[in-house]
Amino acid sequence: MTAPRPLANAPTRDDLQVVTFGLGREVFAVPVVLVREILDYQMPSHVPGGPAHFLGLTDVRGQGVPTVDFRRRLGLPAVEPTLATRIIILDVPLPDRTLALGVVIDRVLAVSTLSGARIEPAPDIGTAWRGEFVDGVVREAEGFVVILDVARIFGSEDTVLLPAEV
Template identity: 90%
Template sequence: MTAPRSAADSPVRDDLQVVTFGLGREVFAVPVVLVREILDYQVPSQVPGGPVHFLGLTDVRGLGVPTVDFRRRLGLPPVEPTLATRIIILDVPLADRTLALGVVIDRVLAVSTLPGARIEPAPDIGTPWRGEFVDGVVRDADGFVVILDVSRIFGSEDRVLAEMEL
């Protein structure tokens, strides 16, 4: 059995400026330094042969950017796009380069600064889960903001996407 984590176990972190967004009722965040831009949703051009969460290519000023359904990538059920649906263009740091990647999310919430003192490590729930995708969590009035590690989310199994950047 794992001992509960305490504030003393957590390293001191710097404040983190993030873009927060919603997928269903859940709130996630990515560091703003990784966000190139936020686009209104447009249907990506399909490309066969990718993983189930790969939607195709999005035209970003004449460049084809691989685009994924972030819900599916995180194991959530897909939903139909709405007027609030957006594509966040991320610069994902990989071992050998930076990958431009579009991620479809339900809605953008805010650009904000999370105080480093409030960022907790990913919780240990005692069972295998995709905890390596989580860089930290912050409690807020409505629950938690989950800070995602996009390098781990897209750097591990998405070699197809990394090779498709045009």
């Protein structure tokens, strides 16, 4: 018996190398090509007047990099930093420029390659995350890995989490 051939017009995804990280029990991924470096947590220097998720500036080799609390940006409750807390320095592609941005996350999990065949489209129902901020999901034994579209998340002030049903 031969293996089924893929449909000629079926969209295919390339394998994707990602950095996976955790926020609480949720697991997220960003493409490794956007990650400049990963730093141990240090308290950013406060800059007044920003949105609630903006923490201030982090010194990265003499450059002040705007730093955000990713939990707050996603609409999750803030938590105190732990020994596992990290700042991922991302180069976020925006329409008019590339934004260097520090993103505070609970913990880094791994750098890995996700098979393009395993990446599913973002679900449009049954999830707390707005689909336009998700590039795809991958099923793992422990749950789902949510691949984020960081350009949309940080290029917009829209709420990333859907409002809770009352």
